[in-house]
Amino acid sequence: MAVRWRLAVTEDCIGSGLCIGSSADHFQLVDGFSQPVTAEVEPGHDVYDIAFQCPVEAIVLTDAETGEPVLADPVAARVYGQQRA
């Protein structure tokens, strides 16, 4: 299990504000679009759930050491309860 996650928002962001409203600790609005507050975060349910709920899948979580996508990781899915195909 990853010790740190790398957090990114892609250019697919439509500026819905969902992630910012849910977690201003992790996301901020810049020129109408979301950006991570920090490039790396502690693994946790809050950021995992928000990444999963982004309506356009613009939030990308990767293992900071391996670069593997967290939302497609079956081990993370067992811990956090959801998995992206």
Ligand code: SF4
């Ligand atoms: S939830 Fe997704 S689309 Fe909405 S602001 Fe956040 S990254 Fe952008």
